[in-house]
Amino acid sequence: MAREREERRLARLRALSEAFGVAGFEDEVRALIRREVEPYVDEVRVDALGNLMAIKRGRSSKTLMLDAHMDEIGFMVSSIEEEGFLRVAPIGGWDARIVPSHAMTIKTQTGQKLKGAIGTPPPHILTPEERDKPFKLEELFVDVGATSREEVERLGVRIGSPAVIAYPFERLNERCVMGKALDDRVGCAVLVEVLEALEDEALELTLVANFAVCEEVGLRGARTAAFQIEPAVALALEGTVAADVPGVPPTRRPTALGKGPAITVMDRSLIAPPRLVEFLARLAQEEGVPYQYKVPPFGATDAGAIQQTKGGALAGVLSVPCRYIHSPVSVMRLDDFENAVRLTAAFARRAHELLEL
Numbered sequence: 001m002a003r004e005r006e007e008r009r010l011a012r013l014r015a016l017s018e019a020f021g022v023a024g025f026e027d028e029v030r031a032l033i034r035r036e037v038e039p040y041v042d043e044v045r046v047d048a049l050g051n052l053m054a055i056k057r058g059r060s061s062k063t064l065m066l067d068a069h070m071d072e073i074g075f076m077v078s079s080i081e082e083e084g085f086l087r088v089a090p091i092g093g094w095d096a097r098i099v100p101s102h103a104m105t106i107k108t109q110t111g112q113k114l115k116g117a118i119g120t121p122p123p124h125i126l127t128p129e130e131r132d133k134p135f136k137l138e139e140l141f142v143d144v145g146a147t148s149r150e151e152v153e154r155l156g157v158r159i160g161s162p163a164v165i166a167y168p169f170e171r172l173n174e175r176c177v178m179g180k181a182l183d184d185r186v187g188c189a190v191l192v193e194v195l196e197a198l199e200d201e202a203l204e205l206t207l208v209a210n211f212a213v214c215e216e217v218g219l220r221g222a223r224t225a226a227f228q229i230e231p232a233v234a235l236a237l238e239g240t241v242a243a244d245v246p247g248v249p250p251t252r253r254p255t256a257l258g259k260g261p262a263i264t265v266m267d268r269s270l271i272a273p274p275r276l277v278e279f280l281a282r283l284a285q286e287e288g289v290p291y292q293y294k295v296p297p298f299g300a301t302d303a304g305a306i307q308q309t310k311g312g313a314l315a316g317v318l319s320v321p322c323r324y325i326h327s328p329v330s331v332m333r334l335d336d337f338e339n340a341v342r343l344t345a346a347f348a349r350r351a352h353e354l355l356e357l
């Protein structure tokens with residue numbers, strides 16, 4: 001790949017991964033994506049919930065919806081203690097065991113980023129029984145260095161302020177990158193690159209790239225977006241669960257790194273239409289793109305909500321495998337990303353073959 005293109009790809013992945021976008025607070029991600037996609041489409045609009053839709057008109061008025069969600073799991077300040085500590089409530093599916101002892105970034109009322117430590121009582125003072133038990137989320141507190149509630153409020157923190165565990169995006173080696181929120185900023189990045197790749201092409205179907213809000217709290221943005229878009233065909237682009245790690249048997253590994261994008265046959269939100277699954281697999285073979293099937297039934301995706309819009313849509317999921325999603329930091333392979341872009345672009349060019357136009 002041309003060096004310049006690779007650098008642009010990495011810079012975009014970094015910006016998207018590091019952007020603050022807890023479900024319901026996607027503004028920063030949306031602004032970034034808007035700038036990226038505007039040159040490649042005919043129209044960009046934002047709906048009442050905050051979904052960003054980038055529209056590229058095709059020969060047909062029938063629509064292909066490509067969806068990636070902008071939101072990430074995070075937290076919300078639920079109370080401020082007299083001594084200046086914060087308590088937080090989870091937004092989305094956290095594993096409480098892995099939350100303690102990270103650094104937290106809180107977004108204040110004025111949009112400033114405030115740092116804090118997710119504190120726990122020190123091991124020295126715990127009884128042996130207490131040490132054996134993981135902390136519950138409600139036991140955790142965030143220490144921003146303040147000494148009173150008034151001081152915290154002066155910093156612009158309120159009940160309802162959103163927060164994330166934030167790590168910088170890193171390149172691990174030639175193959176792999178590591179960062180937060182790859183679920184689903186990697187899908188957003190794939191979608192931006194697909195629009196870029198199609199810039200000079202006339203498509204058969206009208207393409208609506210939907211960058212959705214609030215997937216992590218119940219596929220909320222995609223549901224209302226699909227209602228407006230009325231897609232004939234749709235594909236949700238995800239950063240999905242890879243579990244090719246020590247201690248996990250093959251039957252419980254939904255996907256593995258390095259085997260190409262994953263085609264979903266079934267997850268907890270949908271059963272993908274077999275002819276869509278077969279079409280994706282055939283396209284991958286024709287394009288010379290490696291692919292894998294995601295082992296059912298793990299995870300849920302926007303495709304589940306899109307499929308059930310109005311009279312129904314032919315909807316599926318294509319994912320970039322990512323290890324450690326729904327944790328503070330995930331690992332992904334760049335070749336899987338590249339192959340997801342190639343397969344999705346091919347799908348956008350040929351999705352009309354699934355319909356009788």
Ligand SMILES: [Zn+2]
Binds near residue numbers: 183184
């Ligand atoms: Zn996701």
